[in-house]
Amino acid sequence: MEKQPRLLASQLLLKNCVFEVSLNRVFLTWKEVSTKKKRVSGSIHHPFKVDPGHSVRVSEVLAVGELDLDSGMKEDGRWQKMPQKPTEAYPHAFTVSYVERARHHRWRCCDVTFHCQEWALCQQWVQTIREQLAALTGRPKHLLVYINPYGGKQQGKRIYQQKVAPLFARASISTDVIVTEHANHARDHLRTEAELKQYDGVVCVGGDGMFSEIVHGLVSRTQTDNGIDQISPEEKLVACTLRIGIIPAGSTDCICYATIGINDPVTSALHIIVGDTQPMDVCSVHHNNAFLRYSLSLLGYGFYGDVLADSERKRWMGPARYDFSGFKTFMTHNYYEGTVSFQPATDTLGTPRDKSPCRAGCLVCLHNKRLCPEHSPAKCMADPDSSDSECEGGWRVIRGKFLAINAASMSCACPRSPMGLSPAAHLADGTADLILVRKCSRFNFLRHLLRHTSKDDQFDMTFVEVHRVKRFRFLPRHCQNDSELDLRENGKRLFSQICRDHPACGCSPAFSSWNCDGEVLPHAAIEVRVHCQLIRLFARGIEDPPVFEEVPTPCGI
Ligand SMILES: CCCCCCCCCCCCC/C=C/[C@@H](O)[C@H](COP(=O)(O)O)NC(=O)CCCCC
Ligand SMILES: Nc1ncnc2c1ncn2[C@@H]1O[C@H](COP(=O)(O)OP(=O)(O)O)[C@@H](O)[C@H]1O
Numbered sequence: 001m002e003k004q005p006r007l008l009a010s011q012l013l014l015k016n017c018v019f020e021v022s023l024n025r026v027f028l029t030w031k032e033v034s035t036k037k038k039r040v041s042g043s044i045h046h047p048f049k050v051d052p053g054h055s056v057r058v059s060e061v062l063a064v065g066e067l068d069l070d071s072g073m074k075e076d077g078r079w080q081k082m083p084q085k086p087t088e089a090y091p092h093a094f095t096v097s098y099v100e101r102a103r104h105h106r107w108r109c110c111d112v113t114f115h116c117q118e119w120a121l122c123q124q125w126v127q128t129i130r131e132q133l134a135a136l137t138g139r140p141k142h143l144l145v146y147i148n149p150y151g152g153k154q155q156g157k158r159i160y161q162q163k164v165a166p167l168f169a170r171a172s173i174s175t176d177v178i179v180t181e182h183a184n185h186a187r188d189h190l191r192t193e194a195e196l197k198q199y200d201g202v203v204c205v206g207g208d209g210m211f212s213e214i215v216h217g218l219v220s221r222t223q224t225d226n227g228i229d230q231i232s233p234e235e236k237l238v239a240c241t242l243r244i245g246i247i248p249a250g251s252t253d254c255i256c257y258a259t260i261g262i263n264d265p266v267t268s269a270l271h272i273i274v275g276d277t278q279p280m281d282v283c284s285v286h287h288n289n290a291f292l293r294y295s296l297s298l299l300g301y302g303f304y305g306d307v308l309a310d311s312e313r314k315r316w317m318g319p320a321r322y323d324f325s326g327f328k329t330f331m332t333h334n335y336y337e338g339t340v341s342f343q344p345a346t347d348t349l350g351t352p353r354d355k356s357p358c359r360a361g362c363l364v365c366l367h368n369k370r371l372c373p374e375h376s377p378a379k380c381m382a383d384p385d386s387s388d389s390e391c392e393g394g395w396r397v398i399r400g401k402f403l404a405i406n407a408a409s410m411s412c413a414c415p416r417s418p419m420g421l422s423p424a425a426h427l428a429d430g431t432a433d434l435i436l437v438r439k440c441s442r443f444n445f446l447r448h449l450l451r452h453t454s455k456d457d458q459f460d461m462t463f464v465e466v467h468r469v470k471r472f473r474f475l476p477r478h479c480q481n482d483s484e485l486d487l488r489e490n491g492k493r494l495f496s497q498i499c500r501d502h503p504a505c506g507c508s509p510a511f512s513s514w515n516c517d518g519e520v521l522p523h524a525a526i527e528v529r530v531h532c533q534l535i536r537l538f539a540r541g542i543e544d545p546p547v548f549e550e551v552p553t554p555c556g557i
């Protein structure tokens, strides 16, 4: 690796010990000076602990400021606990705030205060670090924040005010904050009113449903501004330029968890501050060529559709509604008949059974983006092992009875399922994993569901199949001869059909509904297309965990 020229190097005091502190374009480094005279006042020296030094990437420095040692106040007027008593020899000080990694992908903001002998030196350090930070491109300066006060445990406002706003202030990020007053408030504001030119990004405080609102607003606005008709399923959509940050305050928080590795508001805020970027695929959902919605995480028919429909009536329970309705739906054990057709993603790298998941800097996503898979013709290869699959004009067709039909355009990892519905799905490869769970015994379905909560392979079961696709369609059996069948309008006819097919009437209804990122879709027959990297998040994908050393750091006080 090329050695970076030093911009500054000085001996400064930290916790009453002298440190060699240096700055180059990539790292800020400090290491204790190992002389017997180094102790200045009152500190206890551990002769057997060798300090290996501490390095922080400049790109992960959040802020720097002078500290008024007489008042204990930072330049920006905020109070700081005195890191140490001022000494006569080192009367000036500055504080650097930076990202420190903790376990389970958690990030924390740490402060380290260096004391200088001369004011001019202190100024030089502050100025030079500031210049380095100003030179970093991609950090947001002005953000538009939407808070859903009713998501999750209804803590959105408190989480933002107590945990996030102070960090944004420290990093000199200004914000316009809107607390939503009703569902779709944020979507409509973004779509028609917000003056987006003045912002470097949009932040949403809430769950997956709230994030979905923001995406709908931003994607629609981008298409309108570029003269694109988002209603047509064949239209090539224009990618959004503004990045979106998610402060998790919802019930599932799957988008946040799957793009950062944890649902922690402080970690998310720090990824926003350092200006991370993670592109993401978006699925468009149409019914009879009419646009219904976009989906970012889960599109689920059968089990997850039924869980959602039931849980919506129990919103008062908060996030526990999903456990309650999940159990109830599992006991009901309904299956649904229909035809699934899909265009397999044959020319892209990766398969849904891969052992290596999508991680920060994913090469599969990078490679597949270059292929721009949505424009290459799909090849169809009928599965020789499957008796009920066939090829029709580049589409594979599978008919059957399904307990669940799930499409995941990313892993859908969340606290309930840390590896996700499709652990090897990629955030930004232009494909989705289509998971078909055929009718099986309740016991086998339970085994399948339980595998979502562990590292066991949920696809290694005879009644489960998974395909990586660019497009898919679903037609419920009772719709197959109707070009347009609205569930509500045709309810009566359906009911008699159900009773004819299931004489005991204690059996499965003809239709489930689709769970589209936590929203119930009004149609069962849908067509879905994956749009490669349509949006970008303030995230970087899940990082490989750092190696933790048992060495005390200035932050680990
Ligand atoms: C018997 C043990 C069963 C354990 C099954 C666990 C499997 C959980 C996989 C969950 C995947 C979730 C994918 C994300 C979906 C969200 O879009 C959606 C809305 O989220 P929010 O707006 O935050 O409310 N959440 C759900 O649909 C929850 C499904 C939970 C089903 C148990
Ligand atoms: N002020 C509001 N009042 C009621 N509903 C809202 C409000 N703001 C947003 N919503 C809606 O609340 C739904 C759920 O929000 P979300 O933040 O995802 O919480 P949860 O994860 O608990 O479902 C979203 O579909 C969103 O459209």
Ligand SMILES: [Ca+2]
Residues within 6 Å of the ligand: 281, 408, 409, 410, 425, 426, 427, 428, 429, 430, 431, 432
């Ligand atoms: Ca994908």
